[in-house]
Amino acid sequence: MLIAAFAVILVTVVIQGASLGWLIRRLEPKDSDPAPxxxxxxxxxxxxxxxxxxxxxxxxxxxxxxxxxxxxxxxxxxxxxxxxxxxDADGFMDGIQSHFDVMLLVIAEGRRELLALHRAGKIEDEVLHDLERDLDLEEVSITFQRGAQLDLR
Structure with missing residues (x-):
């Protein structure tokens, strides 16, 4: 049973995984869909x-x-x-990247202040968690937008 499992893993992961790049380069698939x-x-x-x-x-x-x-x-x-x-997507992108960078710095500063308030005993755990969630959502949104914008270039 162990030998059979090892053989299946070897064939599916190692052999297929190693040959996939070679196969794609050899076939050179083309995108035949018309431009939207x-x-x-x-x-x-x-x-x-x-x-x-x-x-x-x-x-x-x-x-x-x-x-x-x-x-x-x-x-x-x-x-x-x-x-x-x-x-003008390219021209717009130059300014938007610095905007995203500043927004991430703003969120980091908000997070530092929030943790300082909690450590000083000025807010309860529940308030900390609620506000951390809000900061996390903002950060994920900006990080995603920033990454998506970088992919467009």
Missing amino acids: PMSLPQAEATVAKAKLRAVEANAYDERGELIHPHLLEQQQARARATERYAS
Whole structure:
């Protein structure tokens, strides 16, 4: 039984794993799908415009008074940014990378302050965990966006 298991592992992992790169280089697979009519930056700009329309439709109450000014401003800024990104992705990327770097530094500083508050006994464990979760989510989001942006270059 052990010999059979060893043989299966040897064949599936070592032999197939070692030969896969050689096989791919030998076959040279080509992507035959036609290019999509819309690029990623263009699609992001289209989605941002749709989100802005949804916010604009719901940012005012029935009397026409603005009740969600921050949300409206935020979505307008995102729509403008994605429009700039769609028109000049390479130029936009230079500025956005430094933005992501600063945001990660800001999160790290927030985390240091949070731990200092906890160590000083000013906040309970539950508060620490709730705020750590928020910082973790922000960090994961920015790290993912930063990585996705790097992949686009």
